Amino acid sequence: MASGTLHIDLSALRANYTALAARSAGRTAAVVKADGYGLGSALVAQTLARAGADTFFVATAEEGAVIRNALGPAPTINVFSGHMDGDTPLIREAALTPMLNSPEQIARHHDTLPDAPYGLQLDTGMSRLGLAPADWPSARSHAEEATLVMSHLACADDPAHPQNAAQLAAFGEMTAGLTAPKSLAATGGTLMGAAYHFDMIRPGIGLYGGFPYADAQPVVRLSLPVIQIREIAAGTSVGYSATYVADTPRKIATVSAGYADGLIRAMSSRATLWDGDTPCPLVGRVSMDLLTIDVTECAAPPETLDILGPHQSVDILAEAAGTIGYEILTALGARYARKVVA
Numbered sequence: 001m002a003s004g005t006l007h008i009d010l011s012a013l014r015a016n017y018t019a020l021a022a023r024s025a026g027r028t029a030a031v032v033k034a035d036g037y038g039l040g041s042a043l044v045a046q047t048l049a050r051a052g053a054d055t056f057f058v059a060t061a062e063e064g065a066v067i068r069n070a071l072g073p074a075p076t077i078n079v080f081s082g083h084m085d086g087d088t089p090l091i092r093e094a095a096l097t098p099m100l101n102s103p104e105q106i107a108r109h110h111d112t113l114p115d116a117p118y119g120l121q122l123d124t125g126m127s128r129l130g131l132a133p134a135d136w137p138s139a140r141s142h143a144e145e146a147t148l149v150m151s152h153l154a155c156a157d158d159p160a161h162p163q164n165a166a167q168l169a170a171f172g173e174m175t176a177g178l179t180a181p182k183s184l185a186a187t188g189g190t191l192m193g194a195a196y197h198f199d200m201i202r203p204g205i206g207l208y209g210g211f212p213y214a215d216a217q218p219v220v221r222l223s224l225p226v227i228q229i230r231e232i233a234a235g236t237s238v239g240y241s242a243t244y245v246a247d248t249p250r251k252i253a254t255v256s257a258g259y260a261d262g263l264i265r266a267m268s269s270r271a272t273l274w275d276g277d278t279p280c281p282l283v284g285r286v287s288m289d290l291l292t293i294d295v296t297e298c299a300a301p302p303e304t305l306d307i308l309g310p311h312q313s314v315d316i317l318a319e320a321a322g323t324i325g326y327e328i329l330t331a332l333g334a335r336y337a338r339k340v341v342a
Helices: 010-021 033-037 039-048 061-071 088-093 103-112 136-144 162-175 187-191 314-321 324-328
Strands: 006-009 055-058 078-080 098-099 118-119 220-232 248-255 272-275 280-281 289-296 303-307 337-341
Touching: 006 010, 010 033, 010 039, 010 337, 033 039, 033 061, 039 055, 039 061, 039 272, 039 289, 061 078, 061 088, 098 103, 098 118, 103 136, 162 220, 220 289, 303 314
Parallel strands: 006 337, 055 078, 078 098
Antiparallel strands: 006 220, 220 248, 220 303, 248 289, 272 280, 272 303, 280 289
C-alpha cells in the first residue's frame, strides 16, 4: 500500500489561475517549476493551458523540455536560469526562451543561438538572479529584441515591506523607455495591485493554494493510512529518543508516512492530523516511514488521517514545522498514490 493518497483538485487549480488573471489587465503566465510545485508539471501545465495560460516559467532547461513535450509547440516556455553552459541543445530542440541573467549568458546565447528568442532578467535588489545595475547600461541594447524584461520581488509576501516600493522604483527606472514587454509580479506582486503588474503577471504558489493568496481554493489533500492502533498506559514513551511520554492512558495510531515522504522531522510533536473534524496531534518523532498520532478523542478507530485538507493548508502545516508552504508542497514524496479530481 502507498504511503498515502495525494488528492489533486484540478478545478481548484484552474479557478486560482482564473481569479489571479482577473486581477490584471495584462497577460497571465503560470510558474510550473519544481515539477509543478510537486504535483506533476505535465499535469499542471496541461490543466493551466486549458484554463487559458499560453506562457509558462520553469527553473531549468530540463524542466522546460518536459513542459514542451506535454504541451506541444504553441506555448512560450521561459527559463529562469537563463542560458547556462551546456543548455544550448535543449534550448534549441525544445524551443525554450531563456531569461538571460548576465553579460556572459547574453554572449553565450548570441554566439550559439543568434536567431533564437530570449528575455532579460534584471536584479532590482534581491541579489540573486539577473543583470546587476552596473551591467545594465551595456546590456540595455539587447532589450528591444527581448521577448520579456523581468525582475523578481524579494519581499512580496509582506506588502508593507519598504523593499517592494524600492524594487518597483528600480525596475521602473531601469526599464524606462523600453518597448519590450515587462514583468515584475509573481503571486505576491499580483496581490499588491496594478502598479506591480506591468505587461505580465506570473503567479506561482498562489495557483497551488498557498500563501500569500488567502482567497485561493485548496488544491491538495493528503490522506495517510493507519497501520495499527495501540493503547498505551501513562508513563509510556513513543518513538525515537522517547521524546513523548504519555501523561494519561492514550490511543496511538501508527501512520504510513514520514520524512522520506516530505513530512519533515521539524514537525515532530508539533503538527496535527485530522479525522474528519477531530484534531489528532502528532506525538513523538517523525521517522523515515512512520508517524505516531494520538487518536484518543476519535469517535471510532480511524482508517486514514488527513495531514493536508479542509482543516489544514500547506501553510498551516508549514508554520507548525517552522518552515514555509513551498517546502512542504514541493517535498511531497513519490510514494504517495495520486488521485486527480478533474
